[in-house]
Each structure stands twice: as structure tokens, then as C-alpha cells.
Amino acid sequence: MKILIVGGGMGGTIVANNLARRLHGELKSGKVRIIMLSASDRHMYQPGLLYVAVGRMTPDELYRDQASLLEPGIEFQVDPVTEFHFARNQVSAQSGKTYDYDVLVIATGSRAMMGSIPGLAENAETFYTEESAVKMFKALRNFEGGRVVVTVGVPHKCPMAPLEITFMLNDYFKDRGIRDKVQLHYTYPIGRVHSLENVAKWAAPEFDRMGITYETLFNMKEVDGANKVLKSEEGSETKYDLLIAIPAHKGMEVVEKAGFQNGWVPTNRATLHMEGEHGKNVLVVGDTTNLPISKAGSTAHFEAEVIAENLAAVVKMGAPVRDYDGKVFCFIQAGKERATYAMFNYTTPPSPQPPTRAVHWFKTAYNKLYWTSARGLL
Amino acid sequence: MARKIIDAKGSFCPGPLMELIAGMKAAQVGDELEVLSTDKGSANDIPEWVKKVGHEFIETREEGGVWHVLVRKAK
Ligand SMILES: Cc1cc2nc3c(=O)[nH]c(=O)nc-3n(C[C@H](O)[C@H](O)[C@H](O)COP(=O)(O)OP(=O)(O)OC[C@H]3O[C@@H](n4cnc5c(N)ncnc54)[C@H](O)[C@@H]3O)c2cc1C
Numbered sequence: 001m002k003i004l005i006v007g008g009g010m011g012g013t014i015v016a017n018n019l020a021r022r023l024h025g026e027l028k029s030g031k032v033r034i035i036m037l038s039a040s041d042r043h044m045y046q047p048g049l050l051y052v053a054v055g056r057m058t059p060d061e062l063y064r065d066q067a068s069l070l071e072p073g074i075e076f077q078v079d080p081v082t083e084f085h086f087a088r089n090q091v092s093a094q095s096g097k098t099y100d101y102d103v104l105v106i107a108t109g110s111r112a113m114m115g116s117i118p119g120l121a122e123n124a125e126t127f128y129t130e131e132s133a134v135k136m137f138k139a140l141r142n143f144e145g146g147r148v149v150v151t152v153g154v155p156h157k158c159p160m161a162p163l164e165i166t167f168m169l170n171d172y173f174k175d176r177g178i179r180d181k182v183q184l185h186y187t188y189p190i191g192r193v194h195s196l197e198n199v200a201k202w203a204a205p206e207f208d209r210m211g212i213t214y215e216t217l218f219n220m221k222e223v224d225g226a227n228k229v230l231k232s233e234e235g236s237e238t239k240y241d242l243l244i245a246i247p248a249h250k251g252m253e254v255v256e257k258a259g260f261q262n263g264w265v266p267t268n269r270a271t272l273h274m275e276g277e278h279g280k281n282v283l284v285v286g287d288t289t290n291l292p293i294s295k296a297g298s299t300a301h302f303e304a305e306v307i308a309e310n311l312a313a314v315v316k317m318g319a320p321v322r323d324y325d326g327k328v329f330c331f332i333q334a335g336k337e338r339a340t341y342a343m344f345n346y347t348t349p350p351s352p353q354p355p356t357r358a359v360h361w362f363k364t365a366y367n368k369l370y371w372t373s374a375r376g377l378l
Numbered sequence: 379m380a381r382k383i384i385d386a387k388g389s390f391c392p393g394p395l396m397e398l399i400a401g402m403k404a405a406q407v408g409d410e411l412e413v414l415s416t417d418k419g420s421a422n423d424i425p426e427w428v429k430k431v432g433h434e435f436i437e438t439r440e441e442g443g444v445w446h447v448l449v450r451k452a453k
Contacts (some may be wrong), residue, residue: 191423234431248396292393
């Protein structure tokens, strides 16, 4: 059986390692092959970008060689997929090669679309890539005061990042002794400060306490860079001196090209199979699903465990063993030395507790433990 | 004046509102847009958004677990 995993990020890596461990014997005897195709030979710990943006981590700390994270026996190649041929059980890749599969796992992640709003890419800072996080760090260093606007579009990966960066900026400016010269303002597209109702209920009073103002039902329309004004679809405007954006995301281009709107693969919420006639041997993990849950590393992690366990059971017993229940766990960095978390699934909403230092230290430890988790050991 | 259905069933908050925003951009003044949603939160969010933007909210009704939110593009 040939299992082809497309994407070597959080989801793909955990599926591969977890499977390789469960199917150790089958891999050795050649009964099963696990092949991973990715777009990069390096693996980035993306949550670290948040810290890079405020000068608390450097980019080199975020990377490991992808091959070093994989269990022996996994055949890893850097050869980005350019087209899926679901009807033929094949993919084409950049090298010109085609790869066939008995089972396909799609784990290609998502991307922030800075280009989707006129004027945004030219005028706003962001931290969703290494380059942009370093650029934002420099812009912050040079900032001596004025109005900072954090603006958010949905959907985006890491549900907590907009709140976290806002809380962290509050501390960042305090540390530099210029908080009194900075006005912090936050905008969010729906009628509260966060998609998850309980998180919004917790975060709004935190904003009030920190003197952070906000406007809800604000959907970015365009940026007038000459006048430093951000305009909304709703007709309102907000002035800025420094604009920080988390724009709406899409899945990868190759997934969009397969005919899936915005690059989100229609996915069965319990089995994680791709919906539709060719989905029986296709599984989807991580950001690229269209599931109505947070696009987070922990989502990818919990989904990956279900997929690996089920695939191994199919090989050994002919049937999968369990469903995904929508589990997500997210830390929420509530400032530079305080954090809390949210845990939820399809049926139980989160109820964040007041932030503590202990959770902050746990998150700091996780920044390193991530690699153990990607190896499938945690 | 046209009547357009935006089928956002199975999509959760804030999905249906985002689809309405996209639909509004493409619509003409006077057009009616009917959002179908299985998410109750959106049934509340949409009228709130319509009010802020200054479009016209016509009605919300529930039929067999599906909310039909009807609005008119006013500007
Ligand atoms: C600033 C920031 C902060 C974050 N903070 C948190 C946090 O605190 N907690 C949390 O849980 N999550 C956080 N996340 C989100 C988390 O990083 C992602 O949700 C997670 O990485 C998703 O895993 P994935 O496997 O779906 O995608 P990714 O990890 O993004 O992996 C996608 C992989 O696909 C590969 N690929 C892309 N295109 C192709 C192609 N055509 N062919 C082959 N391979 C391809 C890429 O090279 C990559 O290896 C954060 C993200 C960012 C950007």
C-alpha cells in the first residue's frame, strides 16, 4: 500500500511519524510505503513568528531540517505538487514527475492573502511569514508613538494570534516606556472581538483594562496609504500611524486549482475524508480542511493522530477505529509574561480562565517541545 | 432588481456573514439577498451588520433548522 502525504508541516509530519511507528513492521517488509512530498526541506515553527515580531525570538530558532524530524523509512522529497488527479489516484509535481497512491493525505496548509485588499501589502505590517515578521520588528523599533491599528480578516490561521499580538504590543510599548504615547486600536469583522463567543467575552474587558480601543463589524476594504487611513466595507474609516494586518487566508493555490473554493477541501468532520466521489482514499488534515473549527497547530495535531490511528487500523484490521471530535487546544499569550488557554470541540465551547504566569511558562516550554510533538512523541 | 440566494448552510459563524458581504459587493442597489444558514449566531450577526452598513433588513425566519435571512442592498 502506497500512502502519499502532500505537505510536510505540522499535520503532514505528525501523520507520517505516527503512521511509521504504528506500521513499523509493514514498512520494513515493504507491505506499506510512506512517501512525503513537500515544498520545503525545512520545517518552521510558525507560532514563533509572533515572538520574532516583538524581538523575543530570532528566525533561526524557528527552523529544523524536515528530514531530521521524520522516522526512518519515510521517503521524503522536496517536490511541490502542482496538480491533483483524484480520478487516477495520482499527483503531478514541479519536477515533472507524477506520483501515484493508494491513499492520499492532503496537508498543504494555508496562506495569508495580503494582496486581497487594495493597499494592504504596501502599507501594512504583518508577521505571518519570516520576512514580514522581521520587517514588522524593525518597524516597531523605529516607532516612537502614535496610533497603532491591528486589523483582522477571517478566516485566518491561529485563532488567538490577533489578540496575542495586541496584548503583546501593549507590553512591548510599556517596556520601551512609550505606552502613554501609543494609542492601540483593534478591528474585527464580526459583532464581537473574537469568533469564539467565550473568548470574546474574556478578551473585551482585558482590552478595556489595558486601554485598547476596538471596532467590531469592521471588514477591511482598502488602505489609503497617502492619508494613512484604513477603510471598511461598512463605510467606516480609521486612521493609523502603524498598521498591522492579519488578512483573511486561503488554502494553497494547488488546492484552489483542483476546484475547491478558496483552497479549502470539503472534508467530512468525523472521518476527515475528502467529500465527494473520489474522497474514499483521500484524507485531509490541518489548515486546508473546510471544517468550521480553528486553523491551528493543535487542530492539525489532533486530526493527524486520528488519521494515523485509523489508517494503521485499516492496514491491520480492515476498518478505522475512531472519529475526530473537533478537539482544539490553543494557548493565549495575554501579554509578555501571562497566558491562558482555550480548549474546545464540536460540541463544547471554550471557557478561558484568567491568565497566569504558570501557563505562560508552559507555553514558553512548548515553544521548544514543539519539535518533540512534530516527531509524534508528545 | 433580482433576488439572490446565498446558500451558507453548514458554514459556521462568521462564514455566512462573510458570504453575504461578498454577495453584497456583487449585487445591485435594490437587489434582495436571502442568506440560508444553519448557524444561529449568524442569524443574529447579519441583521446587526446590515444595520451598521445601512442596508435594509427585511426578515429572519426559521424553517426546519435553516435560518432564512432576507436583506435588501440599499446603497
Ligand atoms: C504567526 C502564527 C502564529 C501561530 N500560533 C499558533 C499557536 O500559538 N498555536 C497553534 O496551535 N497554532 C498556531 N499557528 C498555526 C499553525 O502554525 C498552523 O495552523 C499549522 O502549522 C497548520 O498545520 P498544517 O500541517 O495544516 O500546515 P503547515 O504547517 O503550514 O504545513 C503546510 C506544509 O505544506 C507544504 N506545502 C505547501 N504547498 C505545497 C505543495 N503544493 N506541495 C507539497 N507541499 C506543499 C509546506 O511546505 C508545508 O510543509 C500559528 C501560525 C502563525 C502563522
